[in-house]
Amino acid sequence: MNANISKAAEAWDAEDSSDLYGIDAWGAGYYSVSSQGDVQVNVDHDGETVSVSLMDIVSGMRGRQLDMPVVLRVRNVLDDRIATLNESFASAIEQGGYNNVYRAVFPIKVNQQCHVIEEIADYGRRYNHGFEAGSKAELIIALSQLRDVETLVVCNGYKDAEFIDLGLYARRMGYPVFFVLESLHELRLIIERSRALDVEPLIGVRMRSSVKVDGHWSQDSGDRSIFGLSTTALLQVVTELREVGMLHCLQMLHCHLGSQVPNIRNVRSGVLEACHIYAGLIAEGAPMGYLDLGGGLAVDYEGASANSTHSMNYQLDEYCVNIVESVRETLDPLNIAHPVLVSESGRATVAYSSILLFNILDVRDSQPGAIPEQPPEGSSEFIGHLLDVLQRVSPDSFQECYNDALFYRDELRELFYRGRATLRDRALAEDICLAVMQRIAKLLPELERVPPELESLPEQLSDIYYANFSLFQSLPDIWAIDQVFPIMPIHRLQEQPTREGILADLTCDCDGRIANFSLPSGPSTTLPLHALREGEEYYVGVFLVGAYQETLGDLHNLFGDTNVVNVSVNADGSFDFVGELQGDSIADVLSYVEYEPKHMQEQFRQVAEEAVRSGRITLEQRQSILSAFRDSLQGYTYFEHH
């Protein structure tokens, strides 16, 4: 329950909503609440902040018949993330007296969508922002985006001969494509293919860090990490390369601690260990020159600035300064030249620029019906008992009232099962019980200690907002790893949200719900929301969803890809739709599961034909039924309002 809810409704303004949802903390300046009560996106144009209301963008979508749900990507925000990452490292390097450069590579797996990748290649070109590929398909994406011979491509993951050949061809054309070794077996294949094609490879080794990191992936970090070469295997690589006269190809050390590392101390320990291994490889005779520190730069989804799974206890500047300083301080005493610093920040680069928008279709509220003062004539004795309990609820008696209400309600249900109470009795008993629970729930925030039994009462009593999206398709990490994203309505924020709700998606799967929110007041099982207004849409946004969500999703209940809109905000506050992508049609998703839409149409035609033959429908009816079927096949998989 939120304390703000008790503030007088008339006195509520947009700023109260801003505080309630904590948008200034997690929005990182990109998102805020306008004085009109809309969420706005703020972008920089030559030092001036230009703001656009998300509701204006939504109205532009409506005009283009782009139905909800929609993934909205703001190009300026992506550009700003790229610039900020590169410039933060550049300034840490300049201030720290570091004698080499920083090179970013974007790990394609974090968002493989073409518009995102092309923007990173185009805008990132001024910083030589490169790519990290973890599979053959991702390498093909990276190779198609080569813009400059200064731009790195780093290949991780298991590589077959075809993968290696592709990388070697890019090498022959002059591009710095690194193969980072995952195994010794791979090394032998790389040696063999480079001889066959007569191209010298650039080789990196992935170390297995012994640093255990905090956060979600804590279990997979440290000595038990499934990735990387042990120190023994690293030495074996050196030996084998020296034997074939290719030790000069070993130029990169790669170290990836894990994703969303919330604690800066883990980052420092990781860098320290990597530097000593880097120095060790030089002592073994490898030339080296590149130190790739992988991903891990976190996103503060909660805006809490804390060392907790969905947050981080450091800022980007601090991250860069820590890395640059640690490398310099470790290598200087060993008289080792500063390497090119590489990092593979995925999450922190793309999370901010995407927002999932959806509308609410319906609300199931938990309001009891009208409750009479006196038990109705001839009703069961338990109704009278329940009404007594309702009168008695107080801070001193709530536990007893809770038990009594459930007891009498269950007694009445028993009577009902034996045919001794009417449907009306049962409905009234349930309403009174609900009213008791609501009075108790109102008392909870004032209690010093909430009995564990009652902790989930607010969630059980909350409204269910039925939302037009699929969790499995659009927010898979909520389902898979209990990820927390900032979620809030994008309009009506000058109005007090008077309801507490959870969100249920269209899949009707009990996992397809969101009942875990992070608010400035703490974790909450419910989200403050507004009551729906008749004939008016209500829009909710899930923010910071640009990383990992877009392609991990699945086709649960055959809800397909959503519509996607890319906008670019201009200096005068106008905005352009720079890319619109229709989501999957029903025919698209059916073909993913082996149906042939043309054939289905033919099958359905036969059904209709049979109905005509046996006189159940007319020929005209057949025509309209068949065209409805055809239109549905071509339509969106989500709820449409037409």
Ligand SMILES: *Cc1c(COP(=O)(O)O)cnc(C)c1O
């Ligand atoms: C996933 C991955 C990344 C991206 O990590 P983020 O924490 O999203 O920046 C970088 N490098 C490698 C090797 C990865 O597997």
